[in-house]
Amino acid sequence: MPLPRQIPAVFYRGGTSRGLLFKDSHLACYDAKTRDRILCAAMGSPDPDGRQIDGLGGGASSLSKIAVVSPSSPSSFADQARRLGHAFAGVDAQWSAEGGEDRAAKISDVVYRFGQVPINDGTNVDWGSTCGNMVAAVAHFAVQEQLLKASSGEAEVASEKGTLPVRILAHDSGKVVRAHVPVLQHDGRWLPAAEGQAQISGVPGTHPGILIESPLEGSVLSTGNALDHVEVDGETIPISIVDTGLPVIFVSALDLSIPLSDLVQHPAAIDSNRALMDRLERIRFQASQLTPDLASKFSPPAPKICVVHPAASYKTTGGQEVTADETDLLARTVSVHQLHRTIPATTLSALAAARCFADSVVSRTVSPALSPMTKKATEEAGGGDDVRAITIGQPAGASSASVQTDEGGQPRAIVMLRTARRIMQGEVLVPGDCLPHPDLASLDHYR
Numbered sequence: 001m002p003l004p005r006q007i008p009a010v011f012y013r014g015g016t017s018r019g020l021l022f023k024d025s026h027l028a029c030y031d032a033k034t035r036d037r038i039l040c041a042a043m044g045s046p047d048p049d050g051r052q053i054d055g056l057g058g059g060a061s062s063l064s065k066i067a068v069v070s071p072s073s074p075s076s077f078a079d080q081a082r083r084l085g086h087a088f089a090g091v092d093a094q095w096s097a098e099g100g101e102d103r104a105a106k107i108s109d110v111v112y113r114f115g116q117v118p119i120n121d122g123t124n125v126d127w128g129s130t131c132g133n134m135v136a137a138v139a140h141f142a143v144q145e146q147l148l149k150a151s152s153g154e155a156e157v158a159s160e161k162g163t164l165p166v167r168i169l170a171h172d173s174g175k176v177v178r179a180h181v182p183v184l185q186h187d188g189r190w191l192p193a194a195e196g197q198a199q200i201s202g203v204p205g206t207h208p209g210i211l212i213e214s215p216l217e218g219s220v221l222s223t224g225n226a227l228d229h230v231e232v233d234g235e236t237i238p239i240s241i242v243d244t245g246l247p248v249i250f251v252s253a254l255d256l257s258i259p260l261s262d263l264v265q266h267p268a269a270i271d272s273n274r275a276l277m278d279r280l281e282r283i284r285f286q287a288s289q290l291t292p293d294l295a296s297k298f299s300p301p302a303p304k305i306c307v308v309h310p311a312a313s314y315k316t317t318g319g320q321e322v323t324a325d326e327t328d329l330l331a332r333t334v335s336v337h338q339l340h341r342t343i344p345a346t347t348l349s350a351l352a353a354a355r356c357f358a359d360s361v362v363s364r365t366v367s368p369a370l371s372p373m374t375k376k377a378t379e380e381a382g383g384g385d386d387v388r389a390i391t392i393g394q395p396a397g398a399s400s401a402s403v404q405t406d407e408g409g410q411p412r413a414i415v416m417l418r419t420a421r422r423i424m425q426g427e428v429l430v431p432g433d434c435l436p437h438p439d440l441a442s443l444d445h446y447r
Contacts, residue, residue: 092111
């Protein structure tokens, strides 16, 4: 039996998600299929019982995530992996293959490759989508690992504002997100702050708040319409599909005749309602067929489907009471065939953008009176007539996001506050029989 392979990794919480972060240099010597087997083994997949008991996963899509982080440099290991024949996927890899090796370096500090690790079966990591929550972890990791290029301008910003800006290139879309990480200076280096007062629902305690700004290019309406319809089970169902980083299908609980009492049950109870979950999956599939682009990207993680309901009082999974006037609407999101225990950041940002369109399912559902959290989120995003915010009642509590609009009222940027924490660092042990021996000569050449 081959000895376990030791691979450097860091275990992170990012927003309300959790996963392993790797530097691309520690995976570049492995081909794509071997990399997937390594990552699945690290997370404890596949596990037919869905617990990921033999790894670091938590048995839910939000707790079974991977991020591979690269410096945005023509000499990065991502490019070296390509030369070895082990190319990483993504737009930056395509640019390099086309001879534009310095393009990513000009527009970003680091490249973020997100992988959704399967839980029950298979060893194929889904690299075709993204995770907004883990962006906070990637930004924290980039500062902690000193992956940013030295810049006097950034040092001035950090000295003045106490935050360090990190430009993060999403490998799947080519979009660049800017995250502002609270920092402190130690031995002449900027390091992530360890204490803060930011709190997000679904995460106990307070932590340093990482402000994330996601620019939006072009229309966020996947079909070009604020409102579409799909035929499912002989019914015509109104939907809205909004993409601010990952496409999300919005559907009203009232249109589906889902009682409020069912919607506010514990997520595990909703998961066990197979009739409802199967119906939502049929809607998700039919909606994904509305455009060729959506159909080509259809997978377990994307597009997501989110059920919305007018604001109402309910109890969180932690037993706290949320009153109707504290939120603008209720939302429950399905992620990889499970009801999300909080709300994905990509869904939260899509909800904020959807509110900009009067005919969308979200706008038709949202309360006309702004909740106190929405007013606060509007102020944190700069206030003014060009800022729209929304507060969602999700299973673990209330979450807010803001959108900045152009003169025509179209969404142009998403602003939200997340937190992150480095939980463990070291080496993950991967069973030796799940991967071949790497080409050590090639490894030594690139160290």
